[in-house]
Amino acid sequence: MGTRVGIRWLYSSCRQCEICEINHTVCPYQKNAGANVPGTFQQYIVSPALHVTKIPEQLSPDSAAPLLCAGIAMYSSIMKTKTRPGDYLAILGAGGGLGHMGIQIAAKKGLKVIAIDSGDKKKKLCLSLGATEFLDYREVDIVQAVKAKTKFGVHAVICTANGERAYEQSMQMLRPFGTLVCVGIPNKPFKLPATPFDMIVKGLTIVGNSAGTADEMDEMLAMAVAGDVKAHIDVFQLDDINDVLDRLERSEIDGRVVLRIPQ
DSSP: OOOOEEEOOEEESSSOOOTTTTTTGHHHHHHHEEEEEETTTTOOOOOGGEEEEEOTTTTTTTHHGGTTTHHHHHHHHHHHHTTTTTTTTETTTSSSSSSSHHHHHHTTTOOOEEEESSSSSHHHHHHTTTOEEEEEETSSOOOHHHHHSSOEEEEEEEEEOHHHHHHHHHHEEEEEEEEEEEEESSOOOOOHHHOOHHHHHHTTTTESSOOOOOHHHHHHHHHTTSOOOOOOOOEEGGHHHHHHHHHTTTTEEEEOEEEEOOO
């Protein structure tokens, strides 16, 4: 009793099926906070004890909140790339709520991060967080620019953008044996632009990711306590929620939004 905890995207999993024996984060019976379990925009919510995360006392509620969703999603995605220090990692949507945390985590792990987004504000943010290069997709051919920088292409891409063109470019900038991690969820369904020929000849790997394991969460929170990853946040009161959602739809907010729940 009295322990400060947080609720993750993965609200619950059955922990009994054969999928859970491998990794419960993709349990076919899972429930997700804010999706099929309401309550993320309310003052009180009940959650299974097995799936909450203990918040280190060194982290404030405002700074911890984004780590439980965007932070762990990016940490786990980076782990799924199986990259090594010195490898190139491209992040599409690098200046957004997920991407900007991915830059910090990847840079701390010794990766060369190519941040892809648009605008001077996001360029400044990405470079300040540890990206080795910033490419504005509105100004340059990002596939050609990536290959010019890396010769064979990047070792891995994490696509947090949700457009078909972004996924197409993600595939094109991978080097042989490269890995694409799909994170951005499209508003409208489309087929991933990958052909069997590309997969066979280049030996590519495509994986999806939305959540991380408890061990990955602990590792990521330890990085936050050490000051190695910090969410760029705008803090609002719960009463401001409708205005915040409108601003998000207009892409007027960089980083992540935190809504303070009345106590």
